[in-house]
Amino acid sequence: MAKKKANNTEEPMEKQLWKSANKLRKNIDAAEYKHVVLGLIFLKYISF
Numbered sequence: 001m002a003k004k005k006a007n008n009t010e011e012p013m014e015k016q017l018w019k020s021a022n023k024l025r026k027n028i029d030a031a032e033y034k035h036v037v038l039g040l041i042f043l044k045y046i047s048f
Contacts, residue, residue, distance in 0.1 A: 011019075025033050 021037075024036070028036075
Protein backbone atom coordinates (compact mmCIF):
# COMPACT_ATOMS: atom_id res chain seq x y z
CA MET A 1 0.00 0.00 0.00
CA ALA A 2 1.28 3.49 -0.82
CA LYS A 3 2.54 5.72 1.94
CA LYS A 4 0.56 8.87 2.58
CA LYS A 5 2.15 12.18 3.41
CA ALA A 6 1.40 13.82 6.72
CA ASN A 7 0.07 17.04 5.15
CA ASN A 8 -1.99 15.17 2.50
CA THR A 9 -0.57 17.20 -0.40
CA GLU A 10 0.55 15.40 -3.51
CA GLU A 11 3.65 16.20 -5.51
CA PRO A 12 3.27 17.41 -9.07
CA MET A 13 3.28 14.66 -11.68
CA GLU A 14 6.62 15.84 -13.10
CA LYS A 15 8.33 15.42 -9.74
CA GLN A 16 6.89 11.93 -9.29
CA LEU A 17 8.06 10.94 -12.77
CA TRP A 18 11.59 12.20 -12.15
CA LYS A 19 11.78 10.34 -8.84
CA SER A 20 10.58 7.10 -10.40
CA ALA A 21 12.99 7.51 -13.33
CA ASN A 22 15.89 7.99 -10.91
CA LYS A 23 14.88 4.87 -8.97
CA LEU A 24 14.72 2.84 -12.17
CA ARG A 25 17.98 4.19 -13.53
CA LYS A 26 20.14 3.58 -10.45
CA ASN A 27 23.71 3.11 -11.74
CA ILE A 28 22.98 2.66 -15.44
CA ASP A 29 25.04 4.77 -17.81
CA ALA A 30 23.07 7.53 -19.56
CA ALA A 31 23.76 5.99 -22.98
CA GLU A 32 22.20 2.69 -21.88
CA TYR A 33 19.29 4.36 -20.10
CA LYS A 34 18.44 6.18 -23.33
CA HIS A 35 17.45 2.85 -24.89
CA VAL A 36 15.06 2.12 -22.03
CA VAL A 37 13.40 5.53 -22.28
CA LEU A 38 13.13 5.40 -26.07
CA GLY A 39 11.55 1.96 -25.82
CA LEU A 40 8.93 3.26 -23.38
CA ILE A 41 8.19 6.24 -25.62
CA PHE A 42 7.81 3.91 -28.60
CA LEU A 43 5.38 1.68 -26.69
CA LYS A 44 3.32 4.70 -25.69
CA TYR A 45 3.29 5.90 -29.32
CA ILE A 46 2.05 2.61 -30.75
CA SER A 47 -0.58 2.20 -28.04
CA PHE A 48 -2.66 5.07 -29.47
